[in-house]
Each structure stands twice: as C-alpha cells, then as structure tokens.
Amino acid sequence: KILILDFGSQVTQLIARRIREQQVYCELHPFDVGEAFIREFNPQGIILSGGPNSVYEAEEWRAPQVVFELGVPVLGICYGMQTMAQQLGGKVESSGKREFGYAEIRARGHSKLFQGIEDRKNAEGHGLLDVWMSHGDKVTGLPEGFRVIASNESCPIAAMADETRKFYAVQFHPEVTHTLKGKDMFARFVHDICACGHDWNMPDYVDEAIAKVRAQVGSEEVILGLSGGVDSSVVAALLHRAIGDQLTCVFVDNGLLRLNEAEQVMQTFARNLGVKVIHVDATAQFMGHLAGVSDPEQKRKIIGREFVEVFQAEAKKLPNAKWLAQGTIYPDVIESAGSKTKKAHTIKSHHNVGGLPETLKLKLLEPLRELFKDEVRELGLALGLPHEMVYRHPFPGPGLGVRILGEVKKEFADLLRRADAIFIDELRAADWYGKTSQAFAVFLPVKSVGVMGDGRTYEYVVALRAVQTQDFMTAHWAELPHALLGKVSNRIINEVRGINRVVYDISGKPPATIEWE
Ligand code: XMP
Numbered sequence: 001k002i003l004i005l006d007f008g009s010q011v012t013q014l015i016a017r018r019i020r021e022q023q024v025y026c027e028l029h030p031f032d033v034g035e036a037f038i039r040e041f042n043p044q045g046i047i048l049s050g051g052p053n054s055v056y057e058a059e060e061w062r063a064p065q066v067v068f069e070l071g072v073p074v075l076g077i078c079y080g081m082q083t084m085a086q087q088l089g090g091k092v093e094s095s096g097k098r099e100f101g102y103a104e105i106r107a108r109g110h111s112k113l114f115q116g117i118e119d120r121k122n123a124e125g126h127g128l129l130d131v132w133m134s135h136g137d138k139v140t141g142l143p144e145g146f147r148v149i150a151s152n153e154s155c156p157i158a159a160m161a162d163e164t165r166k167f168y169a170v171q172f173h174p175e176v177t178h179t180l181k182g183k184d185m186f187a188r189f190v191h192d193i194c195a196c197g198h199d200w201n202m203p204d205y206v207d208e209a210i211a212k213v214r215a216q217v218g219s220e221e222v223i224l225g226l227s228g229g230v231d232s233s234v235v236a237a238l239l240h241r242a243i244g245d246q247l248t249c250v251f252v253d254n255g256l257l258r259l260n261e262a263e264q265v266m267q268t269f270a271r272n273l274g275v276k277v278i279h280v281d282a283t284a285q286f287m288g289h290l291a292g293v294s295d296p297e298q299k300r301k302i303i304g305r306e307f308v309e310v311f312q313a314e315a316k317k318l319p320n321a322k323w324l325a326q327g328t329i330y331p332d333v334i335e336s337a338g339s340k341t342k343k344a345h346t347i348k349s350h351h352n353v354g355g356l357p358e359t360l361k362l363k364l365l366e367p368l369r370e371l372f373k374d375e376v377r378e379l380g381l382a383l384g385l386p387h388e389m390v391y392r393h394p395f396p397g398p399g400l401g402v403r404i405l406g407e408v409k410k411e412f413a414d415l416l417r418r419a420d421a422i423f424i425d426e427l428r429a430a431d432w433y434g435k436t437s438q439a440f441a442v443f444l445p446v447k448s449v450g451v452m453g454d455g456r457t458y459e460y461v462v463a464l465r466a467v468q469t470q471d472f473m474t475a476h477w478a479e480l481p482h483a484l485l486g487k488v489s490n491r492i493i494n495e496v497r498g499i500n501r502v503v504y505d506i507s508g509k510p511p512a513t514i515e516w517e
C-alpha cells in the first residue's frame with residue numbers, strides 16, 4: 001500500500017485515483033500526520049503531492065523526515081519534488097514566472113520511472129514526453145546522490161532521481177490526464193519501484209468491507225436513510241450483505257420523487273433483496289409545508305427540515321438502533337491540508353441529514369468513506385444491484401421541489417413526473433442516457449396557447465435539460481439529435497394532458513446552473 005502526503009494541491013485526489021487504478025491500495029493524509037502514523041501505516045511507497053506554497057517561504061510545510069528514513073521509495077510531485085530537494089540538500093528557486101500548461105520534456109538516461117515510456121522521439125532518438133506543468137518555483141540544484149532524469153529548456157531539472165535510495169521526483173503533474181503517459185509513470189512507480197501487487201480489486205474489497213462493518217457494529221442495529229440514489233443504495237446493499245436484519249432502511253417519499261421511484265426502491269430492496277425498508281409516504285406533510293412558498297432557498301430549507309422531522313420520528317420507533325449509516329464517499333471526506341485547519345468530519349449536506357446523529361445520539365457508520373464515485377458504482381454492481389440503478393444520473397436532495405419553478409403543488413409534481421419519465425425513457429431508448437451526465441424536465445408555471453383538434457388550449461410549459469460534465473462545476477448542454485427532441489416533445493404533449501409546449505434549454509454552466517432553481 002501507498003501513502004500519499006497532501007501538501008494542498010487542487011489535484012491531490014487524482015493521485016489517489018491513479019494509484020487505485022493500478023489496483024494498489026492507498027490512503028491520502030495531510031503532510032503533517034506525524035511520524036508515528038507513518039510508521040504504523042507501514043507503506044511500501046510514499047508520494048508527496050503538489051501544493052500552493054514555496055519551500056523557502058513556508059518552512060513548516062515539510063515532509064516528516066521519517067519519509068526519507070524508512071527505506072521505502074518516495075515520489076515527489078511538484079511541491080513534493082521541491083520539498084524533497086530542499087530537505088535533502090538541493091536548491092530551489094523561483095522561476096520568475098509561473099509555468100502553466102503543456103510542456104514537452106526530454107527523458108534523460110535510463111530511469112526506472114520512465115522506462116519504456118515516451119510519447120515520441122526527437123531527431124536524435126531521445127524519448128519526448130508531453131506533460132502538464134503548473135509551478136512557480138523549480139529545483140535548480142540537485143541534492144547529493146541525485147541525477148537529472150528529464151529536462152527541457154525552461155526547466156532543466158524537470159525530473160530527478162536517486163535510484164539507489166529509490167527517491168524520484170517530477171516537476172510536472174503525472175496525475176492529471178493532460179500528462180498523457182502519467183498512468184504509465186504511476187504503474188512504474190507502484191509496481192516496478194515499490195513492488196506493490198495488483199491486490200486492490202472489487203471482489204476482495206467486498207469481503208473486506210463486509211468484515212469491517214461486522215467488526216464495527218457487532219450485534220448492534222443500524223438505520224439508514226435510503227433515497228434511491230447511488231450512494232445510499234450501495235450502502236444498503238452492502239450493509240444488508242454484512243449484517244442482514246440488523247439493518248433497517250427508512251425511505252421517505254416527500255412527494256417530489258421521480259415517477260415510480262418509491263415503487264422501484266421497494267421492489268429492488270424490500271422484495272428482491274429482502275432488506276427491511278420502512279416506506280413513509282409523507283407527501284401530504286411536505287406539500288402542506290411548501291404551500292405558498294416560492295423562494296428556492298426557502299423551499300430547500302423546508303424540504304430538508306421536514307426530512308429530518310420524518311426521519312427522526314421513524315428512528316425513534318427503533319430504540320435499539322445504535323448506528324446511523326450514511327453514503328459519504330471519499331471526495332466528501334478528504335481532509336484538505338490547504339487550509340491547515342483540518343476540516344471537521346463532513347456530513348453530506350444534500351443528504352439532508354445534517355444534525356441527525358447528534359439529536360438521535362447515534363454513531364456514524366460510513367462504509368463508502370474510502371471509495372471514489374466510480375468505485376462505489378463498481379461495488380454496487382459487485383453486490384448485485386441493477387446496472388440501471390448504479391449508473392443513474394444524480395438527483396438533487398430537494399428533488400422535483402427545485403424543478404417546479406415557484407410554488408410547488410402536487411398537481412405540478414404529477415405532471416412533471418410524467419414528462420420527465422418520457423424524456424428519460426426516450427434518452428435510454430436512443431442510447432443517449434449514458435452519454436449525458438444529467439437530464440431531466442423542469443416545470444414552468446406559465447401557460448401558453450396551443451391548438452388541439454378544433455379547440456384552443458391554454459396550458460403549461462415543460463423545459464428539457466440535458467448536460468454533459470466531468471465535475472458538475474461546469475457543464476455543456478448536450479447536443480441531442482433534433483429527431484430525439486422532437487419525439488420527446490410529441491410524446492409529452494400527446495400523453496401529458498396539461499402541457500402543450502416543450503422547450504429545450506441550451507444554456508451552459510456557467511453562466512446558467514444545471515438546475516433551474
Ligand atoms: P447546479 O444547479 O448548481 O447543480 O449547477 C450542480 C449539481 O448539484 C445538484 N444540486 C443539488 N443537489 N441539493 C442537492 O442534493 C440541492 O439543493 C441541489 N442543487 C443542485 C444538481 O442536480 C447538479 O447535479
């Protein structure tokens with residue numbers, strides 16, 4: 001296993017992602033976790049991440065000296081390279097200007113790190129690599145025992161190595177996909193240099209995770225808020241496998257779910273898997289509190305608050321429950337060294353369960369804490385959840401509450417659910433569902449005129465939204481085929497009485513957001 005020490009770079013998480021991709025287990029911790037922890041962790045290799053500081057300004061931002069004393073390979077990336085150089089007696093200086101973006105470097109000599117890796121050759125037959133640089137400082141003097149293993153004009157020491165001690169360092173970022181051969185470099189490091197095996201795989205992980213849950217909860221009971229989303233569904237399947245009837249799920253129908261969602265959740269979990277699920281239909285309660293409210297943030301607050309109410313009331317009926325399970329995943333919990341003040345244990349706010357563990361005096365069980373989203377999906381499949389459920393688009397906690405503009409009414413939710421289901425059906429049929437990151441219909445509470453048969457209609461409008469994105473921070477509207485849009489529009493207008501107009505949203509994020517509220 002590999003230990004990654006985080007110096008606060010924006011992309012440190014990607015290092016962990018790249019290591020896991022090599023089927024090697026790794027953990028990411030702040031650079032100052034302490035010597036005892038590092039010894040205890042007993043890594044086969046250590047990676048020092050990038051970070052925003054300058055080694056000559058931030059003196060406390062150093063790798064614990066033990067990193068270089070354990071006798072295990074070390075890979076320094078960007079700031080990690082600079083601090084390695086500084087700590088081992090080399091020299092680091094400001095470049096004068098920031099170097100940011102693609103760079104071509106030339107591999108030099110034979111290093112284990114770049115063995116057999118090149119994007120192309122130059123005229124003299126030297127291997128060239130396309131890498132991603134982002135730095136203001138650079139190493140200008142090698143520490144003793146090191147030699148240059150890659151360089152270019154603006155960065156003569158673009159990578160360095162002391163192959164005897166197995167210390168390697170690169171000024172560029174191999175963890176970002178812009179460094180085309182980054183994946184191969186990590187393979188060299190973890191497999192060839194650190195001698196890690198390929199032993200992080202899903203089937204083994206399933207057994208490990210089950211054993212861990214059993215050890216943690218013993219014979220105590222656990223409650224889980226099951227939403228039908230990917231994370232809570234995978235937690236439900238995992239816990240059911242691990243502790244069977246000690247798990248009780250609470251599924252709250254707030255009246256703002258997608259068409260047949262409650263039905264599907266009950267089918268998948270209660271009937272097919274035999275999970276204990278309490279299905280609470282709280283539609284009337286939610287609609288009652290939402291009546292007359294049209295401010296989006298206000299609506300979100302009400303929906304969140306009512307969820308806590310309902311969930312708490314159910315939980316109180318289970319006095320034996322000692323644990324509250326949550327679908328927190330790795331990106332939610334990684335501590336950022338960037339702030340220096342360690343972030344408190346985060347609870348996913350959009351799960352609307354903030355504050356629950358305290359008031360209910362429950363211990364928190366988070367079996368997905370170590371996993372990235374795609375690993376959660378893989379785990380879901382390994383546990384036998386349907387592909388369709390595991391690869392579902394994200395759905396906001398407040399559900400259709402933020403997709404019905406203005407005041408939420410049950411009548412609007414019913415229309416929207418049907419329109420949305422038609423859109424999703426047709427996307428799946430046309431093989432576009434998987435090519436979009438999120439797609440849904442939005443209800444616009446404005447009426448426009450239409451003709452139907454001999455008469456005029458005066459009915460509501462539905463907007464279709466489909467986006468493509470990596471991280472949901474920015475997004476492009478999906479260029480769906482016109483024929484597909486036409487079919488969806490026809491079906492909605494013909495099948496959903498009350499809607500006579502369908503429009504397609506062609507706004508990017510930014511400046512628009514993905515949701516309409
Ligand atoms: P926006 O609309 O901000 O959405 O571009 C980005 C992503 O966040 C989701 N989203 C929410 N999820 N509670 C949630 O759980 C919310 O209140 C909420 N608002 C937006 C949105 O669906 C998209 O995936």
